[in-house]
Amino acid sequence: MSERRVAGYPRHRRIGDSRLARRLAAGVVGEVRFDAFTRGRYATDASHYQVEPIGVVLPRREEDIAAVLEIAREEGLPVIPRGGGTSQNGQAIGEAIILDTSKYLNEVIEYDATARRVSVQPGVVLDRLNARLKRDGLFFPVDVSTSSRATLGGMAGNNSAGSRSLRYGIMKDNVEAIDAVLADGSAHRFAEVPGNLDDTSLDPRVLDLVQGMRALAERERDEMARRIPKVQRRVGGYNLDSVESGGHNMAKLLVGSEGTLAFFRRLTLPLQPLPSQRVLGVCHFPTFFDAMDSAQHLVRLGPSAVELVDRNILEIAGGIPLFRESMKRFVRGEPDCLLIVEFAGEDAGELRDRLGALDAEMARLGFPDSVVTAEDASFQQEIWEVRKAGLNIVMAMKGDGKPVSFIEDCAVPLDRLAAYTAELNEVFARHGTRGTWYAHASVGCLHVRPILNLKTEAGARQMRAIHEEALDLVRRYEGSHSGEHGDGLARSSWHEKMYGPRLVDAFEVVKDAFDPDETFNPGKIVRAPQSDDRTLFRFKPGYADQGPAETVLDWSAWGGFLGATEMCNNNGACRKFAPGVMCPSYRVTMDERDATRGRANSLRLALSGQLGRDALTSPEMRETLSLCVGCKGCRRECPTGVDMARMKIEATAQYRKVAPLSARDRLIAYLPRYAPLASRFAPLLNFAARLPGLGAAREKLLGLSRHRSLPAWRSDRFRPDVAETSRAKSADTREVALFVDTFSAYHEPETARAAIAVLEAAGCRVNVARPDDGGRPLCCGRTFLATGLVDEARAELERTLTVLSPLAERGVPIVGLEPSCLLTLRDELAAVLPGRAAEAVGMQAKTFAEFLAQEHATRRLDLPLNALPCTSAYLHGHCHEKAFGAFGAVKTVLELVPGLEVNAIESSCCGMAGAFGYEAEHYEVSMRMAELSLLPAIRQAPEDAILVADGTSCRHQIADATGRKAHHLAVVLRDSLQGAGAA
Structure with a gap:
């Protein structure tokens, strides 16, 4: 037996050590980050735990791993490997140097389709690998639910499974070899080892480990047979039962070791036919x-x-x-x-x-x-x-009570599943709560989370009591207490009750053989702290809201601004690479800071006082939120409903209380107010914008990129008070209120005129919404919201609400042309001006496409459309159209044009995002966003194809980057009515 060391979580008092950071930076090519905001972002995973790391290193090459380990060994500090950070039991967090492989170590090293084998670095994301394999009819079958962001290294570390494990097995069954670095810096290959070791070419270190593990496994064979559950879904402890004297694969022992034995440098994986x-x-x-x-x-x-x-x-x-x-x-x-x-x-x-x-x-x-x-x-x-x-x-679920992962994936034999779940529900009821259930009924492994409030001591006691009783049930039903999501901080301290002291001693022997100085991820699997130690929780004793006394937006539905940030459970859906909406800046930078999760964590830590005084209004927070483009993708695609665009408005407004408005921000924010005056000088302003050298001066003075063309002002601005109202006056004609935004009125008035023509042709009586005094057009306030001037936005929205509320009460559809402006009425309006009037307007607010699509669905739409000279259209969706489920309506209506083949481009944010793409410091990121999918698709579109994009910014991005003109849906439909080509 090994000599038992004291269990607990190590404390090194080196957190944020600048000397250590400088030493690491000098020794690696990758990035070294020891600042408080980065440490906070890496203090959590998808569990309820939070432990601040010493610092974070993002290795850029495999040699960086050995370099960090050498420095850590000399400094006497531990190291934790990390991939997507989606572990649910606290595996990838701790007071250590975090090595995040996901940003750079994400290459496919070797691929042999004929042999059905691939070798990958640990940061490769499962979905990205399978997308590459699909063209050869192959895939890697361990299909975890987090496949859009789970890395292969993390999956191997946790011994992940998936929905189809019934057919393909779990990770342990699907790894051929692991190239790993041990704590002493030596690199070795762990793979199949024959029974006879006399003729093997194993290096001495690996040979010593093989012999030691075989001797240990043979010694504990009877105990393993007695204590290890006979279920497929058993991933607790080390896979010592995979070691056989007649031959075994050492990689299977490393799988599921949670980074406690070695650092995985490469994985060789067998593939399956799709x-x-x-x-x-x-x-x-x-x-x-x-x-x-x-x-x-x-x-x-x-x-x-x-x-x-x-x-x-x-x-x-x-x-x-x-x-x-x-x-x-x-x-x-x-x-x-x-x-x-x-x-x-x-x-x-x-x-x-x-x-x-x-x-x-x-x-x-x-x-x-x-x-x-x-x-x-x-x-x-x-x-x-x-x-x-x-x-x-x-x-x-909103509120302090959340489903908590700690007995989540206990697994029992399938014929006992019904009885087990019935008894476990009784346990929950005895403790005054209930559980949420989902997942793998096929293998007796159900994910169950009792709803608890871990902000309180009572909640922590509840958790421990339920854990005790649940484990008793699992043992009685001959199941496993850890069936898929590993051990980490949540389950490691329960191993002795599950496996008995003899096997726990054996697990410690395994740990000490590979990592005698506990360099790798201490406190996991063996010698672990108690799972209910509240000092390790995300909501530690004393956790409380220390945010601003007054917020500018209404956060009551979440229990406050802090409560809204707490909706992020760190599962990392925002780190996906699929061409949806969320999260465009992360897809470009692959930096945790720029994922919705990273921003939400920073805000939560700031609001709860864990990042120090005034963190919410600090330059670091400003930098954290700088690449959020307000696309609203998270509002739709984050299943927990984290709305980072709205959070950024609040944080920017709080920042405005301590920081003056820049000239650029003032120019952007007040556009709706000076637009009427500027349009009177349109020829002069447009001429000046084209003067040589002005772009460089503009960039130097205002920070507006020299590479951008500014929107042209129009002398023929849209004038709702001068012969622009509808001529259809029949009382039985359907009334529609047209909300003409600033951009459509002063920069692209043909869009508003085209919309009126189309609506009239559809038999509608168009009421152009405007103030009774005939003054400035109505405004959604979005430019003010984007710059944090919420009071100014509120003033604009009050004017707008005064006009639109009576229309909404009468059930008149409020139709808008610019998606971001119109959908502000459906979204932020109620946060700025909560009440029934705002809700009524939001209910009636519809994009131009939504209104026509609804008319078409109810068979009330009768548009005499004609074929256009061209037969194909390429359609890019505005982010807000996608976020609010309005993009499908654009495609539906566009397909009404006879003979027009509509190709919806699978694109994320165009990269312009209002003023974002004009800002000099964001120009490069803006273009990289566009190059992900939009611009390549536009360049490949036939020259005679119609390009359609409802967003003003989207059309400008396409024009600047490709020289091609895109059109609003209203313009295309107007041309179809006239039988002309889109102009």
Whole structure:
């Protein structure tokens, strides 16, 4: 037996050590960050724990790993490997030097499609790897729900599983070899080792480890047989049971070691052929017990996955814009829960037969006509997105009580699943709470999170009591207390109760053989602190709101500004690379600071006083939020509803209390107020803007990029008070209020005129919304909001609300042209001016496309459209259109043009984002955002294709970068009415 060391979490008192930071910076090529804001961002993962690291290193090359380890060893400091930071039990946090591999060490090193094998660096993200493999009909099958941001190194460290583990196994079953660096700096390959070691070419260090592990495993064989659960989903402790004297793979021992034994430099992975056909059957159940009892029978049909979605997820997801519409397609009635059953193979006919067998089996079990089938791939994807987002969906609960991960993925034999879950629900009830359930019914591993308030001592006591009783249940049902998400801080201290003292001693022998000085991730798996130590919690004793006494926006729905930031559970959906909306700046920089999660953590720490006095208004916070483009992607795509765009408005407004407005900010903010005067001097201003050398002067004096063309002022500005109102006066004609924004009125008036022409042609009576005094046009206040001048925005919105509220009360649709302006009425208006009037206006506010699409859906739209000279259109969606689910309407309406093929570009933010792309310091990032997908697609579009973009900024970005002109939907429809080409 090993000599027991004192369990606990090490304290090194070197946090933020500047001397250490300088030494590391001199020794590595990568980035070294020891500032308080970075340490705060890396203090958390997707668990309820928070431990501030000593500092963070982002290695740029593999040699940096050895360099950091050498310095850490000499300084007597620990090191923690980190990938996507999505671990749910506190694995990737600690008082150590964090080595984040996700930014730079993310290359595919070798790939052999014929041999079905790939070698990758640890920072490679699963979805990005599978996207590359797909063209060869291959994939890596450990399909974790966080696949859009989970790194292969992290997955190997945690021994991850996934929805299809029933067919493909877990990570331990899918790693051939690991090239790793030990704490002494030596690099070794850990792979298959034969039984006879006499003729092997193993280096002495690896040979010593192999011999030691075989001797230890042989000694503890009987104890492992007695104490280790016989379930597939057992990932607790070390995989000592994988070691065999007759031959074994040393990589399997390293898998699941959570960075405590070695630093993974490369992983060699076997690949699987991608099934050409998949079908889903969504089984509806009236009770949770029925679903759990039925799982064992459905598994006998040979599915590749059987996944649970419970009532909590169904109810919460139904209120999330991203999922609302798709759920209407596959949820029938009001089931208590669903089991999503997937069959995969090559023969479509055979898979349909298996769906038929599923329907018959459900009828035999007493649930006839309860299966919704999905054969279309896109429909299946919608269903899987709801299931994969299950964790974040349940975390969307507002308030101090949150579903907490600590017994989340206990696994029991499938035939005992129903009884186990029933008893566990009774445990929750005894402790005055309830649990949320989802995940892998096929292998008896359900993710359950009791709802607790860990801001209180009582909540921590509740957690420990539930943990004790749950573990007793798991042992009685011969299951595993750690079935997928690993040990970390949440479960390591419970190993002795699960495995007994003899095996815990054996785990310590493993640790000491690989890492005798505890350099790697101390306090995990062995010698761990107590899981309910509140000093390790995110909400530590004394945690309290220390933010501003008064906020400028209404945060009451979240319990305050701090409560809104706490909605981020750190699961990292904002770190995805898919061409959706969220998060465009992270996709460019791949920096934790620029992910929504990184910003939310910084705000939470500042508001709770953990970053020091005045952190909210500090230059560091300003820098943290600088690349947030206000795209609203997080509002839609973050399942917990983190709205960073609104948070940035609040933080900028607070900053304005201590910092003066720059000349550039003043120029941007007050545009709606000086626009009427500026338009009178349009020829002079436009001429001046084109003068040689003015761009350079403008950049020097105002910080507006010399590479940008400024929007042209128009002398023929839109004048709603001079013959611009509708000529359709019939009383029975449908009334529409047209909200003409500043940009459409003074820079592109043809858009407003085109919209009036189209609405009139559709039989509408157009009422151009304007103040009774005939003064300045109405304004949404967005330029003021963007610069933190919320009082000025409030004044504009009060004027606007006065005009629009009576229209909204009468049910008149309020139609807008510029998505960001119109959708401000649906979103920020109620935060600036809470009340019924704002809510009524928000309900009636519709984009131009939304209104026409609704008219078309109700068969009231009768537009005499004609074919255009060109036959194809390429459509880019404004971020706010996508965030508010309005982009589909643009495509729907555009497709009404006869003979026009509409190609929706899979693009994220165009990069302009209002004034963002004009700012000199952001020009490069702006262009990199555009180059991700938008600009390449525009360049590949045929020369005669119509380019369509409803956003003014989007059209300017396309014009500046490609020299091609994009048009608003209203202009295209007007030209179609006239039978002309888009001008």
